[in-house]
Every structure is written in structure tokens, then in C-alpha cells.
Amino acid sequence: MYTIIFNIAMIALCVYLFYLTTEFRESMAQIWPRIIIIIIIVTNTILLVINFINIKGKKHKENISINNKKNNNVYSKRFIVAVFFTVLYIYLIQYLGVVFFTPIFMVFFMYFMGLRKKIILVIVSIVFTLFLVIAFTKIMTVILPRGQGIFRVISRLIY
Amino acid sequence: MEKFLIALSITIQPNYLLIIFIGVYSGIIAGALPGVSSPMALSLLIPFTYIMSPTMAIILLAANYYGTTYGGSISAILFRAPGTPEASCTVFDGYPMAQKGLAGKALGTAIVSSTIGGMSSCIILALVAPKLGIVALKFGPPEYFALALLGLSAVTSAGKSSLIEQIRSISSMSIGLLIAVVGLQHTTGVTRFTFGSTKLLVGFNYVPCVIGLFAMSQVFINAEKVGADTLISEKMKKVQTELMKFRDIVKFKWIILRSAAIGWALGTLPGTGSTISAFIAYNETVRTSKYPEKFGTGLQEGVVAPETANNAAASATFIPTLTLGIPGGSSTAVILGAFLIHGIVPGPGLFTKNPEVFVYPLFISGFIANAMMFFMGIYLCKYIAKVLYIRKSILNTIILLFCVVGSFALNNNIFDVWVMLIMGVFGYILMKLNFPLAPMILGIILGPIAEKAFVVSMILSNNNPWVFFTRPISGPITILAILSFLIPFSRVLLKKVKSN
Numbered sequence: 001m002y003t004i005i006f007n008i009a010m011i012a013l014c015v016y017l018f019y020l021t022t023e024f025r026e027s028m029a030q031i032w033p034r035i036i037i038i039i040i041i042v043t044n045t046i047l048l049v050i051n052f053i054n055i056k057g058k059k060h061k062e063n064i065s066i067n068n069k070k071n072n073n074v075y076s077k078r079f080i081v082a083v084f085f086t087v088l089y090i091y092l093i094q095y096l097g098v099v100f101f102t103p104i105f106m107v108f109f110m111y112f113m114g115l116r117k118k119i120i121l122v123i124v125s126i127v128f129t130l131f132l133v134i135a136f137t138k139i140m141t142v143i144l145p146r147g148q149g150i151f152r153v154i155s156r157l158i159y
Numbered sequence: 160m161e162k163f164l165i166a167l168s169i170t171i172q173p174n175y176l177l178i179i180f181i182g183v184y185s186g187i188i189a190g191a192l193p194g195v196s197s198p199m200a201l202s203l204l205i206p207f208t209y210i211m212s213p214t215m216a217i218i219l220l221a222a223n224y225y226g227t228t229y230g231g232s233i234s235a236i237l238f239r240a241p242g243t244p245e246a247s248c249t250v251f252d253g254y255p256m257a258q259k260g261l262a263g264k265a266l267g268t269a270i271v272s273s274t275i276g277g278m279s280s281c282i283i284l285a286l287v288a289p290k291l292g293i294v295a296l297k298f299g300p301p302e303y304f305a306l307a308l309l310g311l312s313a314v315t316s317a318g319k320s321s322l323i324e325q326i327r328s329i330s331s332m333s334i335g336l337l338i339a340v341v342g343l344q345h346t347t348g349v350t351r352f353t354f355g356s357t358k359l360l361v362g363f364n365y366v367p368c369v370i371g372l373f374a375m376s377q378v379f380i381n382a383e384k385v386g387a388d389t390l391i392s393e394k395m396k397k398v399q400t401e402l403m404k405f406r407d408i409v410k411f412k413w414i415i416l417r418s419a420a421i422g423w424a425l426g427t428l429p430g431t432g433s434t435i436s437a438f439i440a441y442n443e444t445v446r447t448s449k450y451p452e453k454f455g456t457g458l459q460e461g462v463v464a465p466e467t468a469n470n471a472a473a474s475a476t477f478i479p480t481l482t483l484g485i486p487g488g489s490s491t492a493v494i495l496g497a498f499l500i501h502g503i504v505p506g507p508g509l510f511t512k513n514p515e516v517f518v519y520p521l522f523i524s525g526f527i528a529n530a531m532m533f534f535m536g537i538y539l540c541k542y543i544a545k546v547l548y549i550r551k552s553i554l555n556t557i558i559l560l561f562c563v564v565g566s567f568a569l570n571n572n573i574f575d576v577w578v579m580l581i582m583g584v585f586g587y588i589l590m591k592l593n594f595p596l597a598p599m600i601l602g603i604i605l606g607p608i609a610e611k612a613f614v615v616s617m618i619l620s621n622n623n624p625w626v627f628f629t630r631p632i633s634g635p636i637t638i639l640a641i642l643s644f645l646i647p648f649s650r651v652l653l654k655k656v657k658s659n
Contacts, residue, residue: 003592010330017337020352028618029349032610036336043330050323082382083584086375090563090576098564106556113382113552124553132564140203142568 001055007048014041078112085109097147097155102129133158166519170527175218178211179524182219183531186226187539190242191234192565196366197227197243199568201493205500213501214520220494221477221521222528225277227490228433228473229532232269232466233540237262238558240374245433245469247369247600248441252454252461259457263401263540268462270536271403276419276467277529280474283423285522298428300619301627304612305636306425307605310438311336312643322651328598331589335602338363339610346614358574365603367566367579372596375562375583380590381555402537403463411463414444418467425468426475432490433469433476434604440468446643455597474525481505481518 014037021030021037089105106125115121136142137159146155169175182204189200201220208216231246236253249269256265311332341352342362353359408415418440425436444464445454454461473490480491480498484505498505503517549557566579586596620626627637 006588006592010334017352024349024351026344026347026349028614029344029347029351031617032613033337033340033351036333036340039333040330040337043326043333046326047323047330050326076383078383078385079379079587082379083580086559086563086580086583090573090580093563094573102560106560109556109559110552113555114385115550115552120553128557128560132560136564136568140199140568143571144564144567145573 003051004048007044007051010044011041011048081112085112093145093147095148095151097151098144099129099133099155099158100147100151102132162515163519165515167523169214170520170523175215175524176527178215178219179222179528180531182222183226183528183535186223187230187532187535190227190230192242192561197224197490198493200227201490205497208497213503214517216497216501217494217517217521218524220497221525224490224494225470225473225525225528225532228470229269229273229536232273233266236265236269238374239377240558241369244365244369244604245437247434247604248437248465249462250373251441251597252458255455255457256459256462261457264459265462266540267402268459269466270533271408272415272463272466273470274529274533275415276422276470277474277532278526279419280423280471281522281525281529284474284478285519297632300612300615301630301633302636304609304616305627305633305640306435306439307609307612308640309636309643310435310442310605311601311609312442312640322655325648325651327594331594331596332598332602335599336606338368339603339606345611363578364569364575366569367575368582368603369600370562370566371579371582372586372600374558375579376586376590376596378555378559378562379583379587381551407459411460414460414463415467417443418464419471422468422471423475426472427478433472435608436472437465437469438601438605440464442643451647470529477521
């Protein structure tokens with residue numbers, strides 16, 4: 001079922017992108033993306049037909065992980081939580097800075113991933129953040145996000 | 160011979176040996192870190208070369224380049240996060256080998272293959288460098304397109320035993336090619352699929368895409384699993400580097416020879432570099448194998464081929480750089496910058512006027528660097544692999560942070576991090592739907608090369624598509640590429656017809 005939705009979504013997206021190629025003013029800019037888009041549409045159409053036939057005939061079961069507490073201990077909703085955490089981290093380091101926010105994020109994410117020992121959570125978060133900051137800012141001279149306001153001031157004391 | 164001996168006496172001085180050691184060591188560490196690319200590592204070293212002589216400076220950078228080319232395979236095998244684009248191909252069989260508890264064997268295979276590829280390349284190139292530079296001039300856009308097509312044809316070769324898998328691979332590759340289209344087209348200057356965003360004008364950088372698709376998606380897959388906070392895998396926890404035995408080297412001699420030759424040949428072409436060599440070598444190994452459907456499941460030869468080729472190409476990329484002043488890849492582009500800083504003018508004159516001062520020491524030091532890399536690789540893998548003893552909750556968090564910070568470090572731009580995340584989510588979805596990720600990476604990396612060569616070929620030939628078939632070099636390569644696409648397909652179709 002999910003593969004059928006994916007195939008339809010890819011076909012629809014590619015049809016839209018094909019329409020966009022008509023707006024490219026140079027023909028040389030159109031050829032290559034059009035060839036690729038046609039290949040994607042053709043392959044996804046074939047896959048759609050095959051998947052449809054398989055579902056109708058119940059011949060082939062897709063090996064898709066779903067919420068299956070009994071068999072695999074796999075929870076797809078945890079993926080959404082992991083993405084949410086990551087989005088939050090990427091968004092907030094711009095305002096809170098790597099130095100301040102990374103240890104906080106690490107504590108929450110490691111707890112989410114299953115680590116329960118509080119002392120290890122704290123020590124690993126602090127030590128790794130220090131390692132990250134030193135490795136990237138001092139050794140590789142890459143300026144990591146400092147944050148804004150007071151967080152920027154604190155970060156500037158370090159790098 | 161006299162000039163060679165003079166060069167040897169220069170290169171084996173203790174200060175030069177120390178410089179080679181530092182170059183290789185820092186290169187392996189940098190290469191093993193996802194997000195730290197070879198050009199970045201080289202750029203960081205350039206300021207340190209200001210106080211050195213030109214010969215010493217270039218030897219340091221070359222040693223670092225060899226180190227990063229090999230170092231990328233360590234994280235590719237252990238963490239499914241290639242440290243450098245050259246190691247993207249090593250993930251296909253290297254990581255599955257690690258998952259089966261053969262991480263040590265995969266690492267040992269990578270070290271030996273890299274050393275053989277690198278050393279053989281230094282020897283061959285010292286003998287034929289000037290002549291190869293002239294041959295490289297004969298390659299035009301149709302030849303580059305044919306090579307890119309040959310590299311892309313790997314998608315149907317590797318590990319696909321059913322028709323649906325073949326079609327998924329082509330679809331995945333095409334999505335990668337489409338991702339590579341975004342941005343300003345180099346030939347016409349037309350902006351494509353940018354939706355008015357200035358950030359998308361330069362398109363998607365392939366490094367965040369690779370990190371997202373391979374590493375970030377795996378973090379999301381691991382995040383789904385609930386249970387005891389154990390090691391990443393019980394099978395992976397004991398990693399002792401197991402070098403390739405001599406009998407394995409003999410068993411894979413033709414793969415090693417062919418991959419090294421591909422590396423030597425393709426590395427001499429301006430603009431190709433180690434990455435495309437690795438993919439083509441892998442593709443050829445799959446195509447000529449008796450069991451192509453097993454590739455991608457953890458075959459030793461799936462590590463031998465790309466690692467031999469990418470290190471062979473690493474030395475060979477100095478040929479166009481030295482003879483023509485045209486960088487062989489992005490890393491040699493940085494090294495070319497160092498040449499200019501130190502007042503070295505590339506050209507055929509480097510080989511004819513006093514080669515013992517510069518050219519011969521470069522090749523001799525390359526040989527020594529590859530030997531040092533061999534011993535250092537064995538030593539360092541043991542320590543890098545110790546991270547597998549860390550609990551998965553900690554390791555996954557650390558990998559996630561490296562993905563974020565590594566993507567940011569490229570251009571100091573948070574946009575690359577968002578790209579990495581989106582690719583991670585997309586990679587997760589594709590893995591769930593049984594679409595392979597490797598063809599997509601292939602499309603992203605080879606897409607720009609293929610398109611540029613295709614468009615320029617069409618312009619030069621007045622839109623005549625037969626140009627790819629009628630030239631003496633591009634013709635056979637194009638036909639081979641098409642056959643590479645079609646033969647696995649027809650094999651699968653024939654199997655299906657027979658079974659029906």
C-alpha cells in the first residue's frame with residue numbers, strides 16, 4: 001500500500017516538474033531533466049502496475065516494517081519523534097548555540113534511545129560536547145553556531 | 160637513474176619521513192570522520208606549508224590525500240557513513256560485511272587493497288606519467304559522458320536478482336540524477352527547480368546528501384527499535400583487523416589488477432577523480448562476476464574493487480595536475496592551489512627539467528606514504544573500531560551530532576544541515592519501501608559530470624546523438640555502458656520467462 005502511494009506521489013511530482021521544464025528558456029537546459037523525469041515516470045508506473053497486480057493477486061508481500069510490538073520491537077512512531085528532536089536541535093542551535101544546547105539535546109536524545117543511567121547521560125553529554133567544540137573550532141577552525149544574545153557571549157568565551 | 164637516486168636520497172631524510180607520517184596520520188583521521196572531506200583536510204593543512212620548502216609542502220599534502228582516500232573506508236565499513244565520497248562505494252559491501260561480524264576482515268581488505276592500489280599506481284606513474292598526460296588530452300566531452308554512463312550502469316549490475324529490484328534501482332538512480340539537476344545549469348546559466356530560492360542556486364552539495372542518505376537514515380532506523388540498550392550489534396562488537404591473506408590476494412588478483420588499471424586510467428583524466436574510478440571498478444567487478452546477485456550482501460570483492468581503484472586513482476590524479484595544470488579532482492584542485500602558492504608552475508617542463516627536485520620525490524613519497532598508511536591503518540582501525548563497544552543509544556546520538564556538525568562544517572551554512580536531514584528522512588522512507596540508496600548516491604555524484612558532458616557534446620556536434628558512438632574512444636565505452644544496463648535486465652527477464 002505504501003509503495004503504491006509513493007509511486008503515485010513520484011509520478012505526480014514528476015509530471016509537475018516536467019511542466020516546470022517548459023519554463024526554462026534554453027532548450028539545452030530542458031533536455032537532461034526531461035529525460036530523467038520521463039525515466040522516473042516510466043519506472044514508477046511499471047512499479048505501480050506490478051504492485052497493484054501483486055496486491056490484487058496477494059502474491060507478494062512487501063517487507064515493510066510497521067508497528068509490530070509482538071514480532072520486531074519496531075515502532076515507526078519513534079522515527080517521527082527522532083525527526084522532531086533533530087529538527088528542534090538544528091533550529092535551536094542557531095539561537096542557543098552548540099555549546100549550550102548540545103549537552104541538553106544529548107541528554108534527551110540518549111534517554112529517548114534507551115539510556116537510563118543519569119550519571120552517564122550527564123558525563124557523556126558534557127565530554128562529547130567539549131570534544132566536538134575543540135575538534136571543530138580549535139583544530140579544524142570551523143566556527144560552529146554560537147547562538148544569539150547571552151548564548152553568543154558565552155560561546156565567544158570558548159571560541 | 161642518477162636523478163632517481165638523487166630524489167630517493169632527498170625523500171628518505173628523517174624530516175621528509177616525518178612529514179609523510181604526519182600527512183598520512185592526519186589524513187586517515189580526517190577521512191574517517193563523516194563530513195570532513197579530503198579538500199577540507201587539505202585546505203586546513205595549506206597554512207602549515209608556508210614555512211616549508213615546495214617539495215616538502217607538496218609531499219605533505221599528497222600524503223594527507225592518500226590518507227583521507229583510505230580513511231573514508233573506515234567509517235563506511237563500521238558506521239555506514241562514508242567519510243569521503245570516494246568511499247561511498249565501499250559501503251555497499253563493506254557495511255554488510257561488518258553487520259555479519261566481519262568488520263575486521265572488511266577493514267583489513269580495505270587496507271591491503273588501498274595499499275596495493277596506491278603503491279602500484281606510484282610505480283606505474285613514475286614510469287609513464289608524461290605519456291599519460293598526452294593521452295588524457297584526447298578525452299573530450301563525449302568520452303566523459305560515456306564514462307559517467309558506464310559508472311551509472313552499476314545500478315543494474317549490483318545485487319539485483321529480480322525485475323522489480325532492477326526497476327527500483329533505476330528509479331532510485333534517476334531520483335539522484337534529478338536531485339543533481341537542481342540549481343544553476345553550468346552551460347546555459349538557467350536556474351532549474353530553485354523555486355526562487357537563492358540558496359538552491361548552487362544546487363545540493365553531495366556531501367550532506369551522502370551523509371543524510373547513508374548515516375542519518377540509519378540513525379532513524381535504529382531509533383525505531385526498542386529494547387535493551389546494547390551494543391550496535393553483537394556480531395560487530397569484536398573488531399580485530401584481519402589482513403587479507405596472500406591466498407585471497409591471489410584469488411582476487413584479476414579484480415585487483417583490473418581495478419588498479421581503472422584507477423590509473425581514470426585518475427589521469429581531468430575532473431574525474433577517485434570517486435568515479437571506485438564506482439566503475441565496482442561495476443566491472445559485478446558485471447564480470449559469476450554471482451552478481453550476491454553483491455551488496457557483504458562480499459569481500461565488493462570492498463577490494465573500489466578501494467584498489469580509488470587509491471590507484473588518488474596517485475594518478477597528479478598526472479593531469481602536474482603535466483597540464485588541470486586538477487584531476489577536487490582534492491588535487493586544492494593541491495594545485497598549493498603549487499601556485501609555492502611558485503611551482505605545472506606543465507611538461509616539470510618532468511623534463513630537474514624531475515629529481517620535485518616529480519620523483521612526489522612519487523617516491525607516495526610509495527612510502529602508502530606503506531605507512533598500511534601500518535597506520537591496522538593500528539588506527541583497532542582504536543576507531545572500539546567505538547563499537549559504546550552503547551547504541553550513545554553511538555547513535557554521536558553519529559547524529561557528527562552528521563549535523565559535519566554537514567554544517569562544509570560551508571558554515573545551516574542550509575546544508577537541513578538538506579542532510581531531508582535526505583535522511585527520504586533515505587529512511589526509501590529503505591522502508593525497499594528502494595536501494597546506493598543508486599541514488601551514484602546519480603547525485605555522477606549526474607553533474609554526465610549532464611555537463613552530454614550537453615557540451617550535443618552543442619559541439621550540432622545535436623547529433625551519434626557522436627557518442629562514432630568516436631573511437633567514446634564509442635566502445637558507450638556500447639559497453641548500454642550493455643551493462645541491458646544484460647542484467649535480460650538475464651532477469653530470461654529467468655522469469657523460464658520459470659513461468
